[in-house]
Amino acid sequence: MADPIPFTLLHKSSDSRARRGRIDLSRGTIQTPFFMPVGTHAAVKTQTAADLRRAGAQVVLSNAYHLYLRPGLDLLGRTDGLHSFMGWDGPILTDSGGYQIFSLAKLRKMDADGVTFQSHLDGSQHRFTPESVVQIQRVIGAEMMMPLDDCPPGDAAPETWREAVERTTRWARRSRDHFAATDSHYGHPQYLFCIVQGGTDPDLRRRSAGELLELDPAACAIGGLAVGEPKAALFDVTALVAELLPEDRPRYLMGVGTPADIVRAVSLGIDMFDCVLPTRNARNGQLFTPLGPLNIRNARYRHDLEPVQDGCGCDCCTTISRAYLRHLFTTGEVLGLRLATAHNIWYYMQLLAALRRAIEQDRYSAWAADFLATYGEPAT
Amino acid sequence: MADPIPFTLLHKSSDSRARRGRIDLSRGTIQTPFFMPVGTHAAVKTQTAADLRRAGAQVVLSNAYHLYLRPGLDLLGRTDGLHSFMGWDGPILTDSGGYQIFSLAKLRKMDADGVTFQSHLDGSQHRFTPESVVQIQRVIGAEMMMPLDDCPPGDAAPETWREAVERTTRWARRSRDHFAATDSHYGHPQYLFCIVQGGTDPDLRRRSAGELLELDPAACAIGGLAVGEPKAALFDVTALVAELLPEDRPRYLMGVGTPADIVRAVSLGIDMFDCVLPTRNARNGQLFTPLGPLNIRNARYRHDLEPVQDGCGCDCCTTISRAYLRHLFTTGEVLGLRLATAHNIWYYMQLLAALRRAIEQDRYSAWAADFLATYGEPAT
Numbered sequence: 001m002a003d004p005i006p007f008t009l010l011h012k013s014s015d016s017r018a019r020r021g022r023i024d025l026s027r028g029t030i031q032t033p034f035f036m037p038v039g040t041h042a043a044v045k046t047q048t049a050a051d052l053r054r055a056g057a058q059v060v061l062s063n064a065y066h067l068y069l070r071p072g073l074d075l076l077g078r079t080d081g082l083h084s085f086m087g088w089d090g091p092i093l094t095d096s097g098g099y100q101i102f103s104l105a106k107l108r109k110m111d112a113d114g115v116t117f118q119s120h121l122d123g124s125q126h127r128f129t130p131e132s133v134v135q136i137q138r139v140i141g142a143e144m145m146m147p148l149d150d151c152p153p154g155d156a157a158p159e160t161w162r163e164a165v166e167r168t169t170r171w172a173r174r175s176r177d178h179f180a181a182t183d184s185h186y187g188h189p190q191y192l193f194c195i196v197q198g199g200t201d202p203d204l205r206r207r208s209a210g211e212l213l214e215l216d217p218a219a220c221a222i223g224g225l226a227v228g229e230p231k232a233a234l235f236d237v238t239a240l241v242a243e244l245l246p247e248d249r250p251r252y253l254m255g256v257g258t259p260a261d262i263v264r265a266v267s268l269g270i271d272m273f274d275c276v277l278p279t280r281n282a283r284n285g286q287l288f289t290p291l292g293p294l295n296i297r298n299a300r301y302r303h304d305l306e307p308v309q310d311g312c313g314c315d316c317c318t319t320i321s322r323a324y325l326r327h328l329f330t331t332g333e334v335l336g337l338r339l340a341t342a343h344n345i346w347y348y349m350q351l352l353a354a355l356r357r358a359i360e361q362d363r364y365s366a367w368a369a370d371f372l373a374t375y376g377e378p379a380t
Numbered sequence: 381m382a383d384p385i386p387f388t389l390l391h392k393s394s395d396s397r398a399r400r401g402r403i404d405l406s407r408g409t410i411q412t413p414f415f416m417p418v419g420t421h422a423a424v425k426t427q428t429a430a431d432l433r434r435a436g437a438q439v440v441l442s443n444a445y446h447l448y449l450r451p452g453l454d455l456l457g458r459t460d461g462l463h464s465f466m467g468w469d470g471p472i473l474t475d476s477g478g479y480q481i482f483s484l485a486k487l488r489k490m491d492a493d494g495v496t497f498q499s500h501l502d503g504s505q506h507r508f509t510p511e512s513v514v515q516i517q518r519v520i521g522a523e524m525m526m527p528l529d530d531c532p533p534g535d536a537a538p539e540t541w542r543e544a545v546e547r548t549t550r551w552a553r554r555s556r557d558h559f560a561a562t563d564s565h566y567g568h569p570q571y572l573f574c575i576v577q578g579g580t581d582p583d584l585r586r587r588s589a590g591e592l593l594e595l596d597p598a599a600c601a602i603g604g605l606a607v608g609e610p611k612a613a614l615f616d617v618t619a620l621v622a623e624l625l626p627e628d629r630p631r632y633l634m635g636v637g638t639p640a641d642i643v644r645a646v647s648l649g650i651d652m653f654d655c656v657l658p659t660r661n662a663r664n665g666q667l668f669t670p671l672g673p674l675n676i677r678n679a680r681y682r683h684d685l686e687p688v689q690d691g692c693g694c695d696c697c698t699t700i701s702r703a704y705l706r707h708l709f710t711t712g713e714v715l716g717l718r719l720a721t722a723h724n725i726w727y728y729m730q731l732l733a734a735l736r737r738a739i740e741q742d743r744y745s746a747w748a749a750d751f752l753a754t755y756g757e758p759a760t
Contacts, residue, residue: 041711042704046718048695071707075683079703087699303455315428319467323459324422327451331421334714338426 005144005191005218007032007250013364017242017269020359023250025091025143026188027083028058032250033266033359035352036061036093036274037345041070042086045279046338047345049088055314055342056349059144060088061274064136065097065104068126069119073139080186081141093144093274095254096133099151099223110150112167130174134182134192141186146221147175149195154228161199168197169211176215191218193252196241199224200233209244220245221252226261226275235264242269259288259351260377263368266355278344283337285329288347292376296340301326314346315339385524385571385598387412387630393744397622397649400739403630405471405523406568407463408438412630413646413739415732416441416473416654417725421450422466425659426718427725429468435694435722436729439524440468441654444516445477445484448506449499453519460566461521473524473654475634476513479531479603490530492547510554514562514572521566526601527555529575534608541579548577549591556595571598573632576621579604580613589624600625601632606641606655615644622649639668639731640757643748646735658724663717665709668727672756676720681706694726695719 011020023030036059037044037052044052044060052060062082067073071085079085082092098115101108105117114129130148137145148171150164172194179192194217198204212220222241225234238253245251252272253265262273278288285297289309294301296308307317308325316325316339328336358367372378391400403410416439417424417432424432424440432440442462447453451465459465462472478495481488485497494509510528517525528551530544552574559572574597578584592600602621605614618633625631632652633645642653658668665677669689674681676688687697688705696705696719708716738747752758 041707041713043708043711043713043715046714048715048719049699050695070711071703075703075707078683079685079701085701085704085707087704303458305459315430319429321459321465323451323455324465324467327421327455327465328423331423331450333421333423334426334717335423335428337714338718339428 003189003191003218004216004249007219007248009247011360011362013267013359014362015365016267016368018266018359018364019269019271020356021250021271027089027091027143030058030091031356032271033262033352033355034058034272035262035348036272037348038062038274038276038279039086039088040066042067042082044341044345045283046334046341049086051315051342052088052345053090055346056353057090057345059091059093060086061093061095062140062142063097063100064094064133064140064146065100065128067094067140068097068136069121073136076141077139077185081139083141091144092140092142094137094140094142094146096137096146096148097128098133098148101128102151102153112170114148130171131178134175134178138182138185138190141184141188141190143188143190144219145179145190145192146195147172147192149197149223151197151224152199154199156199158201161201161204165198165204165208165211168195168208172212172215172217176217193217193219193221195221195223195254196245197224200229200237202237202240205237205241206244209241213244213246217249219249219252221254221272222270223254225253226255226257231261234261235268238265238270239268245269259348260372260375262351263355263371266359267364267368278348279341282340282344285336285340287325287340288344290371290374296322296326297329298326308343309347312343312346312350314343316343316346383569383571383598384596384629387599387628389627391740391742393647393739394742395745396647396748398646398739398744399649399651400736401630401651407469407471407523410438410471411736412651413642413732413735414438414652415642415728416652417728418442418654418656418659419466420446422447422462424721424725425663426714426721429466431695431722432468432725433470435726436733437470437725439471439473440466441473441475442520442522443477443480444474444513444520444526445480445508447474447520448477448516449501453516456521457519457565461519463521471524472520472522474517474520474522474526476517476526476528477508478513478528481508482531482533492550494528510551511558514555514558518562518565518570521564521568521570523568523570524599525559525570525572526575527552527572529577529603531577531604532579534579536579538581541577541581541584545578545584545588545591548575548588552592552595552597556597573597573599573601575601575603575634576625577604578617580609580617582617582620585617585621586624589621593624593626597629599629599632601634601652602650603634605633606635606637611641614641615648618645618650619648625649639728640752640755642731643735643751646739647744647748658728659721662720662724665716665720667720668724670751670754676702676706677709678706688723689727692723692726692730694723696723696726
């Protein structure tokens with residue numbers, strides 16, 4: 001069996017399930033809990049690798065489906081993988097792209113062995129199997145890899161959910177076997193996660209977690225959430241699954257979320273997050289602050305000469321005013337998207353850093369209640 | 381009369397009319413010849429002020445017409461002008477916007493006193509006079525200001541050109557008088573240029589230069605070129621007018637140009653340049669290099685792991701390959717526009733720095749011939 005990811009638990013909160021740890025990878029140590037900015041096409045939109053490093057990003061997330069289509073494995077193989085291709089020297093996690101096949105690709109057809117689909121770009125036909133998805137991520141070279149899973153839409157029938165859980169387990173086993181039978185292309189260790197599925201059905205979630213843990217995965221993710229279900233269901237399932245997952249492996253809640261979501265999920269024992277929210281919402285003019293988000297297009301900021309967030313150290317807040325950022329958005333200047341994105345990533349990184357300190361100081365519950373009250377959300 | 385701009389001639393080339401000088405302004409000394417990146421809407425597209433400074437930009441150019449419409453004088457007045465609004469602490473030159481009124485605004489109507497036009501944004505009606513344009517630039521706070529002039533289209537009739545020269549002189553005098561009767565809003569010295577017009581007619585150019593020089597302007601610009609006339613005419617007029625302009629004032633060739641254009645114009649005695657070429661062409665995927673421009677979208681760069689320009693110190697060339705930049709363009713990632721723009725501005729700044737050294741070493745003609753041969757253009 002493959003090794004578990006080198007995870008060290010540094011501190012357990014006494015008043016919640018929040019925990020503070022570290023993951024030691026060949027390209028650096030990750031302090032947990034952490035958030036991964038999303039770089040779908042081998043780039044976090046508008047930001048350079050140096051920007052991300054300066055903001056405190058520890059890991060960049062990318063996507064096997066998108067990278068497989070563009071730039072393609074041929075080029076990634078020539079550059080010794082994604083790290084040197086995009087100039088990011090820290091750890092990388094790649095999602096398998098199963099979710100993207102179901103949300104983007106055309107004429108997809110799933111069978112017991114894998115999924116056949118047409119590219120959303122040019123209609124060309126492709127096939128992913130559990131084995132090929134491991135192989136793609138070997139070429140990409142991500143330190144952390146996700147297996148191909150079956151993630152039905154949120155409104156699927158119970159029978160569909162059951163089949164998805166069964167298929168996810170079978171594919172996880174095949175992924176594990178192929179992973180164990182192959183080597184890293186570039187000499188650095190890679191780790192294969194498993195993804196717990198089962199929608200909002202507690203029994204299916206228990207079954208999925210139980211079956212996957214028998215495979216002794218390097219680490220565990222919770223998939224199939226943050227896809228439109230009510231917030232209560234998101235946290236109920238997260239709490240349930242987090243309790244089932246082993247304490248000595250990091251727990252990754254895929255696709256979550258808002259600052260408040262992250263603060264709450266950490267108190268349930270989650271260690272890893274990713275979401276397009278800070279980058280996508282930046283491009284819509286939404287800036288995150290400790291007092292809640294603000295929309296910079298709002299006319300109230302027209303003459304506002306204060307920075308977006310007082311005391312923030314990002315390139316946006318240290319150099320320009322809300323009025324100037326609003327001007328960039330109203331005139332359609334791309335520099336506005338860039339500076340707003342820089343702020344939101346900085347904000348998320350600072351949030352996670354503050355949250356880690358609160359766990360270290362064993363005052364997470366109080367810190368989280370304060371955070372949520374200031375942010376403008378109720379504490380529960 | 382207003383003071384001339386503090387210009388010191390440091391070296392005159394013995395084998396051409398190229399010259400090396402400096403302009404001492406309150407926000408810093410400008411080494412001449414120099415090129416100004418264009419920040420039409422109070423931003424050089426995709427670049428921060430810190431990026432520009434790091435690339436070696438000495439001056440940013442902006443535009444009174446655009447700034448008057450957005451963000452408007454009210455906001456610029458509140459921020460103590462454009463410098464602090466956009467976070468650029470170096471000198472600024474603003475064009476009057478006369479050219480933009482004629483190329484962008486709707487239903488414009490010129491009379492002896494000024495020009496009435498509808499905003500290209502919302503159709504609202506506005507009026508510019510020589511006096512109001514000076515006043516707008518007082519509020520903007522640019523160190524170097526251009527007067528309202530009359531710049532007819534390149535294919536205008538000879539009579540139209542003659543009238544334009546006459547009007548440009550009358551308006552230059554009114555601009556000068558209003559400038560002399562008013563003060564800087566923010567305490568730093570400002571300097572008002574004149575703009576020689578006259579199309580490609582040598583007699584009109586002589587007349588325009590002669591009339592304007594009687595006004596003893598702070599410095600002189602050559603307008604109405606780089607608007608579609610043949611390259612030979614551009615250089616003929618530039619050579620003619622440059623000879624007529626006083627040696628003790630900087631000479632500004634507006635809207636020029638390609639690297640080869642600049643190298644040639646410097647040999648005719650030009651000191652100042654601006655052009656959208658490095659920034660606009662970057663956004664179309666055209667990257668400038670000493671071997672001539674390359675288009676990064678070209679399939680030949682698909683697997684090219686070399687930097688755009690070997691040895692270049694910009695953020696693009698020091699961190700990513702041609703293959704990655706091409707990938708950013710083919711996937712529509714804004715980061716590609718940003719990195720390409722960073723390279724082109726860096727290239728222009730390095731070109732001007734090399735050109736200044738060649739003048740200092742009194743080998744400009746030989747350097748220029750070498751440059752043009754390597755760049756792929758004939759030396760004459």
